[in-house]
Every structure is written in structure tokens, then in C-alpha cells.
Amino acid sequence: MQYRFAGRMHCAPPSFLGKLFAVSTDPRIISFAGGLPSSAFIDVDGLADASRRVFEEEGREALQYATTDGYLPLREFISRRYRQRLGLDIPPGEIQVVNGSQQCLDLVAKIFLDRGDPVAMERPGYLGAIEAFSLYEPVFHDVAFEADGPDIDEFRRVVREFSPKFFYGIPNSQNPSGQTYSYEKRKAVAEVLEGSDTVFYEDDAFGELFFDGRPRKPVKALASDCCILSGSFSKVIAPGMRIGWICAPGEVLAQFNCAKQAADLHSNFLCQKVLSRYLGTHDLDAHVRRISAAYGQNCRLMCDLLDDLFPPGMSHTEPEGGMFLLATLPKGLDSMTVFEEGLKEGVAVLPGIPFYVSGGGKSTIRLNFSSMDGERIREGMDRLSRVVRTLL
Amino acid sequence: MQYRFAGRMHCAPPSFLGKLFAVSTDPRIISFAGGLPSSAFIDVDGLADASRRVFEEEGREALQYATTDGYLPLREFISRRYRQRLGLDIPPGEIQVVNGSQQCLDLVAKIFLDRGDPVAMERPGYLGAIEAFSLYEPVFHDVAFEADGPDIDEFRRVVREFSPKFFYGIPNSQNPSGQTYSYEKRKAVAEVLEGSDTVFYEDDAFGELFFDGRPRKPVKALASDCCILSGSFSKVIAPGMRIGWICAPGEVLAQFNCAKQAADLHSNFLCQKVLSRYLGTHDLDAHVRRISAAYGQNCRLMCDLLDDLFPPGMSHTEPEGGMFLLATLPKGLDSMTVFEEGLKEGVAVLPGIPFYVSGGGKSTIRLNFSSMDGERIREGMDRLSRVVRTLL
Numbered sequence: 001m002q003y004r005f006a007g008r009m010h011c012a013p014p015s016f017l018g019k020l021f022a023v024s025t026d027p028r029i030i031s032f033a034g035g036l037p038s039s040a041f042i043d044v045d046g047l048a049d050a051s052r053r054v055f056e057e058e059g060r061e062a063l064q065y066a067t068t069d070g071y072l073p074l075r076e077f078i079s080r081r082y083r084q085r086l087g088l089d090i091p092p093g094e095i096q097v098v099n100g101s102q103q104c105l106d107l108v109a110k111i112f113l114d115r116g117d118p119v120a121m122e123r124p125g126y127l128g129a130i131e132a133f134s135l136y137e138p139v140f141h142d143v144a145f146e147a148d149g150p151d152i153d154e155f156r157r158v159v160r161e162f163s164p165k166f167f168y169g170i171p172n173s174q175n176p177s178g179q180t181y182s183y184e185k186r187k188a189v190a191e192v193l194e195g196s197d198t199v200f201y202e203d204d205a206f207g208e209l210f211f212d213g214r215p216r217k218p219v220k221a222l223a224s225d226c227c228i229l230s231g232s233f234s235k236v237i238a239p240g241m242r243i244g245w246i247c248a249p250g251e252v253l254a255q256f257n258c259a260k261q262a263a264d265l266h267s268n269f270l271c272q273k274v275l276s277r278y279l280g281t282h283d284l285d286a287h288v289r290r291i292s293a294a295y296g297q298n299c300r301l302m303c304d305l306l307d308d309l310f311p312p313g314m315s316h317t318e319p320e321g322g323m324f325l326l327a328t329l330p331k332g333l334d335s336m337t338v339f340e341e342g343l344k345e346g347v348a349v350l351p352g353i354p355f356y357v358s359g360g361g362k363s364t365i366r367l368n369f370s371s372m373d374g375e376r377i378r379e380g381m382d383r384l385s386r387v388v389r390t391l392l
Numbered sequence: 393m394q395y396r397f398a399g400r401m402h403c404a405p406p407s408f409l410g411k412l413f414a415v416s417t418d419p420r421i422i423s424f425a426g427g428l429p430s431s432a433f434i435d436v437d438g439l440a441d442a443s444r445r446v447f448e449e450e451g452r453e454a455l456q457y458a459t460t461d462g463y464l465p466l467r468e469f470i471s472r473r474y475r476q477r478l479g480l481d482i483p484p485g486e487i488q489v490v491n492g493s494q495q496c497l498d499l500v501a502k503i504f505l506d507r508g509d510p511v512a513m514e515r516p517g518y519l520g521a522i523e524a525f526s527l528y529e530p531v532f533h534d535v536a537f538e539a540d541g542p543d544i545d546e547f548r549r550v551v552r553e554f555s556p557k558f559f560y561g562i563p564n565s566q567n568p569s570g571q572t573y574s575y576e577k578r579k580a581v582a583e584v585l586e587g588s589d590t591v592f593y594e595d596d597a598f599g600e601l602f603f604d605g606r607p608r609k610p611v612k613a614l615a616s617d618c619c620i621l622s623g624s625f626s627k628v629i630a631p632g633m634r635i636g637w638i639c640a641p642g643e644v645l646a647q648f649n650c651a652k653q654a655a656d657l658h659s660n661f662l663c664q665k666v667l668s669r670y671l672g673t674h675d676l677d678a679h680v681r682r683i684s685a686a687y688g689q690n691c692r693l694m695c696d697l698l699d700d701l702f703p704p705g706m707s708h709t710e711p712e713g714g715m716f717l718l719a720t721l722p723k724g725l726d727s728m729t730v731f732e733e734g735l736k737e738g739v740a741v742l743p744g745i746p747f748y749v750s751g752g753g754k755s756t757i758r759l760n761f762s763s764m765d766g767e768r769i770r771e772g773m774d775r776l777s778r779v780v781r782t783l784l
Contacts (some may be wrong), residue, residue: 049446055440063630099656238455240661264491268660269632
């Protein structure tokens, strides 16, 4: 049979995410390519205990259908945490639970983008977002990402000239660069947005993971009604539960809710209840401090090894948080070649290429420092440095 | 701020599902309007035990990111069950796990439908499907649903004249009518499809729930490569876990996988493992027999009450399985009026209206018989009969 697929399926970029997961499960390969948080920091016993109590005390309800917006006590927790941690006033009614924040990427695109609509994002920008948005066949406008956030002149020009439906950005420990917007850039972004018709889609997957433990003010705090803010428990609690959330003004959330209901009725209710119980009896701040400290050490180690083991011309970003850094290869080296030769040597990196909507990334590789310990990082960087030296 | 939503959002029909859930949680109202399976048949202790073992033996893995296609042992179970129960040979590689079969509705529409594309479905047809498909802005062609399946002449004409991308149907205990395709109609549907460019999207949410315990052969067994078949654990195990699946030929599943990855990376991995453990140690056949027998009794009771308590002119379908029947009101009565007056009397029904893509349903109401016991059914039907008599 000749299947007649929708035109949007031809817009899907060749996916790296799936292939990379396969690589990341091969024990012979040290993978800096994936985006897994450290398994060591998943509190299996704590979650097991919360799960046991949910089954005992409210199992029948937890296993039944539930409302689309999500479990209210969990949304109340998220609301309280925004107030306590960031001084941000987001009522539970402006929060909706989703299947990990990846689902926000799909549904925000769904409610805003007609085919051919303009959408803006950082260059380089998160490949998961590029994959999700592409299926709605938009026209991408990318804005250079500098060490302290987007190039504001370029951002202003893109907003004025193309009036994108939304600008997607990651102010905290951006993916793939690992870099963070300065406060000045946050203010400048908010100023450009004010009075425009462009929504800022602020993806905050990594905001809890600053190595210095100091929270950064979200753009949403500076321009609330033109901001959609998404968050996730995947990086700080457990990705396998697929629980994230979105915060949006009521009018936007109503559309989002409609799209979410059509997409899958509601998110896993059992895990929403387990997570809510867990958060009610555990000190998330202390947990996050432990994770951030470990990731900070790993990041420092990786930066030092990049400086010490590699030939001149290799450079890298200096993240303040998150799980990734971006390294630039010495002149003449191609990221796909390093990727392929790396696999032969037992080390996986992620070429910068899929982070670009209009070409680029041939000289950069994204390196993950969250998923393994110092010894594996040392061994992997040693392998990678040999690959780079051999290719030069 | 003036938000500029996508055109598709204007295509969303006013949603009944969300409002109905709210009604269904009000204890003063006896609701025949929702679609909840009986909470009494959720094996909370069995699932608690499976969950405990997953946490103990493989908690760290279950809580980490996983592959998009779904947990292999669970897909192997689904494959084995198709072979044992239906003689259907579907390898695990042609099965993908989703967040309840509602997600199939969204993703099948996503991979097949460009704006304005023709899509066919039963008249009346499942409102959750109408909601999901509408967001892809197709042109609907509906085919009359008769007591034994679709009107084959009309189906043939629609396929020939409009060449729909797919025909969506529920051969087993159709939603909303509760009626089941005869074997002759299944063969006729398969014959029309053969040689056409139309895919059959066979939604089998209720196939396990025949009151006589006798499985019916899916259309997929008669026309494999033009069929997509979806299934769900929501009706037989627990809806709150949001675990369903889709079976499709490899070429279709590759596109589906791409769309699923962009939508939310993967389904809740913890619950996939819990479910897989549970199914490995429990007798699903015996469990399904108990549920089906109870639903069959409830259905018989409801049919008898419709015959005994209501004035002449009230008629109803005679389901062989599933969770719903469709009643036709006496001449002159309007389903929305019965809905609204019913709420005042403490009984909720679902008007037929949202099951039609081109008008209809003003004289029918869908009644759920799975979610409550005989006593509540008696009390609810008593209230409903008073509403109908008063209105006449």
C-alpha cells in the first residue's frame, strides 16, 4: 500500500535524539552525547516510599481517570516554589501538568503555529524544540546566542521585521551552549517583547541547577503577560515519570488545555500523586544542592581536561549550571567526523549540526557532564583527545 | 497582549469531555455521562505489589529516560496476547507504547492529515476522535453506523469519491452506540479498503469487554497492511497509568515514532514496567472475565429499566460489550434539554450532539453502565425517567 503522509512529516529533521539514546546504553561507549541526569541522584527509596503510601491510601483514585489540568496539590507545590525561590506569583490556576516539558514544545507550537508562521529561536537552539516545532511547518528566524544571551540588536530586528508568533529561548544554562542570560539581557529581551505581538516561550529545564545555588530571575518576572514558562521534574527528581509543567496567562492556558486534552486527556495521575507526596516530605532544596554541587565539579573537571589534554585551538563555554557545555573544535576539524571517529574509539559526542535551523554547527560539539562520574569523564575525555589529535 | 493563536484552535469543537469529568466527580449527581471504567475492578493491591518490586529491583532504570518505542517486555506481552487471543501475528517491532490510546488519535492525525485533507468516520462517531482530528483541520466525511457496522454502500462511495486519508472506526462496542460490526461487515470493510488508498484506523478500546467472552476478529486480521490498530490498558487495568499502544506497518510506525518523540519523548517508563510486571504474574483472562460479566449485568439492568420505566417511544441499542449504550428519546424531546433538566434532578447523561461532525444527535443520549453498581443505576434511571416523563 502507498501511504499518503502529511506534508509536515517531510519537515521532520533527521532525528539525533533517538539514535543517541541507543548509543548511550552501549556500555562500551562513554557517552557525552545524551542528556541524561545522573542516575545516582534519583532518590529511588524516597520515591518508592511515596509510591507505597499512594497505593495504600489513595490507590483507587490515583489509578482512575483524572482532569486534564493536573493534580491540584502538585500545581500548588509548583506555585509555592516559584514564590519562595523566585518571588514569582503564579497561581495554580495558571499552571498545567504535562508529560515532561517536551510536551510543552509540541503543544505550544500546536496552539500558535499555522503552516508558514514565523517563529524565532536561539542560534544554536535546542534540537528537541526544533524537532517539535518543525512538524508545524513554521518559518524559522534564528537569533545569535552570545555568551550572555541573545544578540539584542538581532532579536529586536527579528521581532520587528517578522513578528514571530513566539520566541523560544532557554535563559538558564542554555541547551546546547550551557550559557546563561545576564540580567541586562533579560531586561532587554523583556523590553523588546513589551509592545510587540511576540510571546516569549521561556524554557526553564535547568534553572534549579546553578552550581552556585543562586536563582536567576526569569524573564517571566519582567514581562509576565507575554511569557510562557515551562519547567520539569526530569532533571531534579526523575525523568522516567515524565512530569513537567507549563505556566501561561489564562487565555493561553485555556487553548493549551484544549490541545492537551485532545492529545492524551491527562498526564499519568499515579506519578503526579507520587511526586506530590514525595515533594511534601522531602527537602527539595537540599536535594538540588547536592545535584548542583556534583554537576559543578563534573563541569569544572571537563573544562580543565579540555584545557589540559587537547591541542591548541580547542575552546569551550564555561557554564554556570545545567548539564552541557559546547566545545569548538580546532580549525579544520569537522564535528561529524569527530562524532564518527569518536564512536570507533568508544566515546560519543553530539555534533552541533542539529542545533541549527539554517546550517551551522560543523565546528562544535555538545558535551554532557551530568550523567557520569569523574573517572568516566577522565577516561572519555582522554579518548576524545586522542581522536582530535589523530584527526589533526 | 493580543495573542495570535493558530487557525486550528478555532476548529476545536466545544469540549464536552472536560466538563463531564467535573460533573462525574460531584457525589450528588449520578453520572451516566462519563466514560470511567469501574474503580471496583482496579486491582490496587496487585499493582502496588508490582510497583514495589519494580522499585526494589530496577527502580533506578525505571525512573530514568527510556526509548520512544516503549518497554520491550510490555510490547512482547501485547504481541503474545494478540496471537493467543485473536490469532493475529503482530511482532513487538510493529507495536509502539503511547499515553493511553487517546494519544494515537492525535498522532495518527498528525502524521496523515494536512489541512483540508479528507478523513472519514462513523456517524455517530467517538467525540474524543473528533476533538483530536479537528485540530488538524481536515474535511470530515461521515458514514452511517447501522446496528451491525457501517453502511457499506455509503462507505464504498465515500472511499471512492473522496479517497479519505483514513477511515476511523470502532468495530467492537462502538462509541457512542455500543454496537459491534458483524463479521460480514468486517469482511466488506476490508474488501472496500483493498485496492484503495485509504487506511483503516481500527480503535479497539473495548475488544476485551464482550459480555460473552468471545473475541471478535479485528479488521486488521483481514487487511493487515492497510490497518492501524490501537489498544489500551485503561479499560481493563487502570486508566490513571495512561498506557495504550498502536500497531502499524513498519513504514507507518516509523512516522508515528518520529511524531511521538517530538510530542513527549516517551511514555511514563515507571508505569510501563509496573504494568509489565503485573501482567507477567496475574491472569488477565480471569480479570477480564470478571469485569465483562459485571458490565454485562449492568448493561442488562439498564436495558430492562429503559424498557420498564420509560414512556413508549424511548428506545435503545443492545450492546454485546463495552461500557455504553445509546438511547433514542421519545419524539419531541431534545437531548440538550434532557441533559440540562437531568442535572437539576441529579442525573447526568451525554447528549448525542458532540458525536456528529455535521449535525445530529438531538434525539439521542449516550449512557455509561460501567462506572457504578446496580443500585446507583436503578436510582439514576429512576431520576432520568422522571425527567423524561415531566418533559413529555
